[in-house]
Amino acid sequence: xxxxxxMMDRPLLVAxxxxxxxxxxxxxxxxxxxxxxxxxxxxYAETYRRIQQxxxxxxxxxxxxxDRVATLAWNTWRHFELYYAVAGIGAVxxxxxxxLPAEQIRxxxxxxxxxxxxxxxxxxxxxxxLQGTIPSVRHFIALTDAAHMPPELVGVPAxxxxxxxxxxxxxWPEFDENTAAxxxxxxxxxxxxxxxxxxxxxxxxxxxxxxxxxGINGRDVALPVVPMFHVNAWGxxxxxxxxxxxxxxxxxxxxxxxLFDLMDSEGVTCAQGVPTIWMGFIAHMxxxxxxxxxxxxxxxxxxxxxxxxxEVFEHEFAVEVNQGWxxxxxxxxxxxxxxxxxxxxxxxxxxxxxxxxQGHALFNVDLRLLDDEDNEIAHDGTTSxxxxxxxxxxxxxxxxxxxxxxxxxGWFDTGDIATLDADxxxxxxxxxxxxxxxxxxxxxxxxxxxxxxxxPEIALAAVIGxxxxxxxxxxxxxxxxxxxxRPTLAEMNLYLGQKVPKWWLxxxxxxxxxxxxxxxxxxxxxxxxxxxxxxxLAG
Numbered sequence: 001x002x003x004x005x006x007m008m009d010r011p012l013l014v015a016x017x018x019x020x021x022x023x024x025x026x027x028x029x030x031x032x033x034x035x036x037x038x039x040x041x042x043x044y045a046e047t048y049r050r051i052q053q054x055x056x057x058x059x060x061x062x063x064x065x066x067d068r069v070a071t072l073a074w075n076t077w078r079h080f081e082l083y084y085a086v087a088g089i090g091a092v093x094x095x096x097x098x099x100l101p102a103e104q105i106r107x108x109x110x111x112x113x114x115x116x117x118x119x120x121x122x123x124x125x126x127x128x129x130l131q132g133t134i135p136s137v138r139h140f141i142a143l144t145d146a147a148h149m150p151p152e153l154v155g156v157p158a159x160x161x162x163x164x165x166x167x168x169x170x171x172w173p174e175f176d177e178n179t180a181a182x183x184x185x186x187x188x189x190x191x192x193x194x195x196x197x198x199x200x201x202x203x204x205x206x207x208x209x210x211x212x213x214x215g216i217n218g219r220d221v222a223l224p225v226v227p228m229f230h231v232n233a234w235g236x237x238x239x240x241x242x243x244x245x246x247x248x249x250x251x252x253x254x255x256x257x258x259l260f261d262l263m264d265s266e267g268v269t270c271a272q273g274v275p276t277i278w279m280g281f282i283a284h285m286x287x288x289x290x291x292x293x294x295x296x297x298x299x300x301x302x303x304x305x306x307x308x309x310x311e312v313f314e315h316e317f318a319v320e321v322n323q324g325w326x327x328x329x330x331x332x333x334x335x336x337x338x339x340x341x342x343x344x345x346x347x348x349x350x351x352x353x354x355x356x357x358q359g360h361a362l363f364n365v366d367l368r369l370l371d372d373e374d375n376e377i378a379h380d381g382t383t384s385x386x387x388x389x390x391x392x393x394x395x396x397x398x399x400x401x402x403x404x405x406x407x408x409x410g411w412f413d414t415g416d417i418a419t420l421d422a423d424x425x426x427x428x429x430x431x432x433x434x435x436x437x438x439x440x441x442x443x444x445x446x447x448x449x450x451x452x453x454x455x456p457e458i459a460l461a462a463v464i465g466x467x468x469x470x471x472x473x474x475x476x477x478x479x480x481x482x483x484x485x486r487p488t489l490a491e492m493n494l495y496l497g498q499k500v501p502k503w504w505l506x507x508x509x510x511x512x513x514x515x516x517x518x519x520x521x522x523x524x525x526x527x528x529x530x531x532x533x534x535x536x537l538a539g
Contacts, residue, residue: 025244195399225273308454
C-alpha cells in the first residue's frame with residue numbers, strides 16, 4: 001500500500017498567475033501599440049484591477065461556467081485581460097484566427113457555440129458580416145472606447161463602457177484544475193478546423209515548461225510576435241506573469257520596421273515568432289545596420305528555422321536563436337533547442353547545424369518514433385519514423401468529437417516524420433503528407449526548402465513531389481525570386497549540392513509570382529500542388 005504525502009492540495013488555475021503578478025510585480029509594464037494608434041502603457045497591478053472589473057462584466061452579460069467566449073483580436077492589453085477574466089470565472093476563452101476564410105470562422109463560432117464575441121475595431125467588417133449568423137452569440141463587443149466605435153455596427157457596446165461601472169475587486173471561484181480554460185482550433189489545412197480544449201492544469205504546467213526551457217525570467221521584456229489567436233501566443237501571456245516579465249504587444253503592426261522600432265524603444269530582450277515574420281525583420285536590421293539595442297534572443301517556431309536565418313541572427317547580429325516545435329494539439333510547445341554544455345566548443349558551422357534541429361523534449365513530454373510496422377526505431381539521428389507524443393498538455397480528444405485522438409496505447413500521432421539522435425535532439429524531416437518518396441528512399445522537402453532559403457536571389461521556396469516514371473516521385477522546386485534575377489535549375493543545384501545529398505537535388509524548377517502564406521504564417525503547399533498536379537518529368 002502506498003503512503004500519501006502530507007502536502008496541501010491546491011488546484012492549478014489560471015487566475016492566480018495574475019494575482020501573483022499583481023502582488024509581486026505590480027509595477028512591471030505591459031506596453032501595447034494600440035489598434036487605435038498610440039502606445040498604451042499599463043502595469044500588472046492596473047491590469048489585474050481591470051481583469052476583475054471584466055469578470056464582473058462577463059457575469060452581468062450572462063456568461064456561465066463552461067460557456068465559450070470568442071475573441072477576434074490582435075495582441076493587446078485588452079486581449080490579455082480577456083484571457084484571464086474569462087477563464088477565471090470558469091468560462092472558456094476561445095481565440096479565433098481572423099485570418100481564416102470567412103466560412104471557416106463562421107463554422108468555428110457555430111461549432112464552439114460561443115456566447116459572446118469580442119473583436120478589435122480592425123475586424124469590424126468581419127464582425128458585421130457575422131452578426132445574425134451565429135445563433136448562440138448574444139452580444140458582439142468592440143474592444144475599444146466610445147470615441148473609436150466603428151460606425152458600421154449599430155448597438156454594439158464598447159469594451160471600456162462595460163468595464164467602467166464595475167467593481168475593481170473580484171472573488172475568484174475555485175474549481176477543479178481539469179476545468180476547460182481555453183479553446184483553439186487547428187488551422188484547417190486538410191479539412192475543417194478541429195477544436196483543442198485546454199484545461200487550467202495543462203496551461204499552468206505548460207507555462208512552467210516554457211519558462212524553464214526558454215529561459216523567460218523577471219528581468220526580461222518579452223514581445224510575442226506570434227498572435228494571441230495562434231495557440232495562445234505559444235503560452236507567453238501565461239508564462240510571463242508567472243515570473244514577472246514585462247510584456248510588449250505589437251498590435252497589428254507586424255512589419256519588420258514597426259517591430260524593430262517597438263523593440264528598440266521598449267528595450268525588448270526576447271521575442272517569439274514564425275520564420276516568415278523574421279524574414280522582414282532581418283531585412284530591416286540589415287537596412288539600419290544593427291539589432292534593437294537590448295534584443296538578446298528569439299524563439300522561432302511554427303515551421304522550421306532555415307540554417308541561414310539562424311546564422312544571420314547569431315553571427316551578424318549576436319541574437320541567440322532557440323528553435324521550438326509543437327502544434328495546436330500540444331498547447332503548443334513540446335520541444336525547444338538549447339545547446340547542451342558539451343556542445344559549447346563546437347565550431348560555428350557545427351552549432352548552426354545543431355541549432356537547425358527542433359531540439360530536445362521538455363520535461364513531461366515523451367517522444368517516440370515508429371516505422372511502418374509500428375516498431376520503435378533507433379535514436380541514431382538518421383533513421384526516420386512517424387513521430388508520436390504524450391504528456392499532460394497534449395490533446396486526448398477533439399472538442400465535440402466522440403472518438404479518442406490517441407493510438408490504442410495512448411500516444412498522439414503528430415503526422416510528422418522525424419529523427420532523434422543519441423543526445424535527444426529531434427529533427428522534423430517532413431510532414432507525412434509532404435515527404436517525397438523517391439526510389440524507396442525519403443527526401444525531406446523541409447530540409448530542401450531550408451537549404452534554398454539561404455540563396456540570396458530567392459525570397460520564398462516550396463518543394464513538392466511530382467510523379468517520375470522510374471523513381472515514383474522527384475522534387476519540383478517552386479520559387480519566388482527576390483528581384484529580376486532567375487537562377488537556373490543548374491545554378492540552383494550547384495548551390496544546393498553543397499548542402500544536401502546529391503540524389504535530393506530537384507529535377508525541375510519553376511518560378512511563381514507568389515506562394516500562399518497561411519493564417520499561421522506557414523507556406524501552404526496545397527496551392528502549388530494543385531497548380532502543378534499535372535506536371536510530368538522526363539524519364
